Amino acid sequence: MDQFAVTFLPDNITVRVAAGTSIMEAANQAGLPLKSTCGGAGTCGRCAIKVQEGKVEVRGGHLPARLREEGYSLACQTMVMGDAIIAIPPESRLGRHQVLLQDKGRLQDSLTDLLGSYPLDPACSVASLVLPEPTLTENTSDASRLLATLRKEKGLEGQLDLVFLQELPDSLRQANWQVDVTLAAGSNRLIRITPLGETRAFGLAIDLGTTTVVVSLLDLRSGERVMRKGSYNRQAVYGDDVISRIIHATSNEGGLEELRQAALATINDLITAILTSGGIDPAEVTAATIAGNTTMTHLLLGINPRYLRLQPYIPAAAELPVLKAAEVGLKINPLAPVQIFPAVASYVGGDIVSGALFTRIASSEELTLFIDIGTNGEMVLGNSDWLISCACSAGPAFEGSGITCGMRAMEGAIEGVSIDPDTLEVELEVIGGGRPSGICGSGLIDCLAKLRRAGIIDRTGNFQEVATPRLRTTDEGPEFVLAWATQSSTQRDIVLTAADIKNLIRSKGAVFAGIQSLLKTVSLEIDAIERIIIAGGFGNYLHIPNAVEIGLLPDLPPEKYIFAGNTSLKGAELALLSQPAWQESLELARRMTYLELSAGNLFMEEFVSALFLPHTRLELFPSVGNGSGDERRSG
């Protein structure tokens, strides 16, 4: 088949692909993944590129007329038919290695604080043994000899895998019968045998997010964290959110395996990078923990995810057996135990359980609301006596998706907006300080608050008739210009449309309705909440008074809010270092009541009430002003 050279600008990276390959695939091959929420169906319009030169065939796809006129087409619908030069605009690019590793979180991140009162009792340990040498008259097998010594010296009943046995004879003799044995905690499965001495044992805590993946390497003997590294989840090319990925997995032949391999490639590349830079052999990594939402866990393990998205939303498995690295596909010691956090339900997953473990919400008498806002708003309410959880489909708006000029919180994203109440002129805060290329979640929240405060939109989110050239009407309806093309890095106006605003209001309304549903189910009011812990990367940029002002979060004093950062990762680190913590996570998942919001009318009633700024029932937001132009709050 004919092969053609495709060069991507501005990176100037060239790949050779077969005729008929989509630009989407070619970009992937070039290591320049593009945004996509539709899995290449041509409907989301996120992967716009510009063909500078060369022969391509454009099949179609949904793209605004003005972009089409400017020469843009969708990468997933543009097929290579000859050598070509393709420009990727920054807003179409799936940023790389921009994943936040350090948190602004107020919950401390040091190792002592991570462990707290949990003992250092890691997922695997090393036992040093001196075996009696065999003779003609004392000729029991290598395996029996090893197990007997382990029993005698350490009181442990070791378990043997075939893979371990295959190499055992040479290992014992090369070590002259003086060995270190690495054992999995709990099962006492033998993982590794090395000459007695300075045997190292490392473990990986993995936060497998829908959008980002972070891997943390810990030294299991000292308990010290060695390194963290993160990147975007390569499954993103099959869709931005869990629903589109489940659809890809279940409606395409081999789709599940593609998603599994994409997740594994993401994780394994991070592992390889960490081990290479640390000078660590994969065989030395003898344990792992993984925290991810239920869909991510199913996809990583190749478990059929079809019924996660169909009523009544049933996971194949919530609690999983401790697997071996080789079964999962992790490029570490093949026998390393892999502890995967249990889920509570299809949309309250292991990442939430891990976060609940790390934040100790079940160890405190204080009534705590733990909340993680992403595509879904997942939340847990409770204390040491009870826990109740739910998930509301917030949509990806706060992650910048489904918003005309939305983007993730990375360089070039507008994260803050000021609007002069008199001139209605706009000042922007941009991540990195340069020209803006879009607007991220915290920017959108700020924008919504400021537009209302300036009277440009009313409480329903509708644009008002105000005198500013920034408010204009297009074929697709009214929109507000945040940055003119001359100021932006994309050479296009950055706008917020009426549809974007409706979208944002639905998102914030869903989150608040989720919180209200939990409270009503246990017959409590907002005032009863003693602290609110905000998890996830979103929390790092979130401005609480703005979030309260638009009615996303409850109207409680700022001191009750705690940013906890990546609690999913930190819980996974904790469970890696301490078996009692891991056991507790299993308990937590079993104890947590799950409120299915689609059962009954409670959530829907709360949702409809929440589709106002801040809410239809203003008494729920006593600190928020009533109307437009209200400037009493200092942004």
Added chain:
Amino acid sequence: MDQFAVTFLPDNITVRVAAGTSIMEAANQAGLPLKSTCGGAGTCGRCAIKVQEGKVEVRGGHLPARLREEGYSLACQTMVMGDAIIAIPPESRLGRHQVLLQDKGRLQDSLTDLLGSYPLDPACSVASLVLPEPTLTENTSDASRLLATLRKEKGLEGQLDLVFLQELPDSLRQANWQVDVTLAAGSNRLIRITPLGETRAFGLAIDLGTTTVVVSLLDLRSGERVMRKGSYNRQAVYGDDVISRIIHATSNEGGLEELRQAALATINDLITAILTSGGIDPAEVTAATIAGNTTMTHLLLGINPRYLRLQPYIPAAAELPVLKAAEVGLKINPLAPVQIFPAVASYVGGDIVSGALFTRIASSEELTLFIDIGTNGEMVLGNSDWLISCACSAGPAFEGSGITCGMRAMEGAIEGVSIDPDTLEVELEVIGGGRPSGICGSGLIDCLAKLRRAGIIDRTGNFQEVATPRLRTTDEGPEFVLAWATQSSTQRDIVLTAADIKNLIRSKGAVFAGIQSLLKTVSLEIDAIERIIIAGGFGNYLHIPNAVEIGLLPDLPPEKYIFAGNTSLKGAELALLSQPAWQESLELARRMTYLELSAGNLFMEEFVSALFLPHTRLELFPSVGNGSGDERRSG
């Protein structure tokens, strides 16, 4: 690379192979495996073939001058350099599908007798369950739902494998929540899920011998045997005995994997043939047991066998965990539990333990000698109070190997010999009744007894000066012609040489010395033995008085001898059908004392005394005559 057509006669099978391929490999490819004991090194001389036509390159190899002159060369040393026609003489051919499945054994073979007092409690069982359907408010995971129902209805704590979970969601819904679950006994691992109804469960008992492999399929629900099928172990191309295979495995890159694959191919082809003819899906085969000697077990599992043959002869593992079919490589349900019989030592393996289980030697107060004569003579002495075992290196003479005209007990093999005391003329009994092509183990024993009785050899095995054209001297020493070229199917004289006789005497001496060593270790005499159980295919053809006459077996009345047939296979069938029997086999292996014959001088002294016909100490063989020409016994 150039490909040439090689046609094998008389089968007229043609294969295409690359230039430089050995005739040995080409024959293998054609499904016509040849004999070999040296693993293709050109030293054993068993794979002689005749190039009828075509271009080949003969590299060398050890072959008697007279065969070379007749146009023979060694298949392993003959390389294809063009199209060729090759004749395979019957004596070079590794017979196929000639494996004995029905025994002459006196121990009955019916299923009731197989189980005896053990209950039918197979390696896996089927539980029928009706699960409550999930709803929005009762939305626990599929796995939890299944395990909870299993716990409630059957009181069992099921264990889940990843492979099981991957398909669970569809399986449950396709069965409309009414399912049969197949569970492994002991572990309660879930193997299979099917719609509630007539779920079948089959199991395989596998006798993995060095020479032959037999697979037996049983219906685990009724306990009935469905079919048995056997063939030669394809590992034979890498050497006839365990030692040459261990050498191949440990001195060639990839050698162990070659042996593993050869064993798996042998087993899996038998499995496929059985399942195809029985109309059984591999998924329906949900358990297996394997009995093999220690080397076979190591090689099948890819476990380094190096130290089995190096002093002090230590196995990597004697007792093995219950594995899964996928780990072993069996083409049945990947989650089927595979119970592999434990070994006692490097040369007393799982086949002996299986035989000891089947023959109930540990359940009787009678002092029993259990003996399996192959390349090694393996034997167990004892009763319900104690058990002691040993293995003596008998060499492969009784299997026809290492004997000039030796062959296995198959069509064309001389199995009996009569010598006229006056004329010294010979009459032969040939398996199948046709022309002879060689002589098998029972024939060799008979021959030795008759040669001595006719005065042709003396008690040391040396030829005497007697007047018959059958006794002649060649460059390689004296030899006795059993069949002239004109009578044989090979058109060559079938002879027994002086070297063959020495070889046979060493073999029989080793077996008898082993028996004596066991007896002396426990301070008992031959008379104390109350029964002798002869295991293995060899026993089917063995004529006890002859075996006693040459001093192979103890001089006890024939009624104390019992032929038990393939006890390894029958023990494997028993352990497949009854978990208490399987548990007992583990106990048996632990209880059995192992006497290492190479430690101390006991065995060597006994061996030297046994290098006479029947023995230096004639008082051990009161029923055997003293000299030549003694015809008081009726053969």
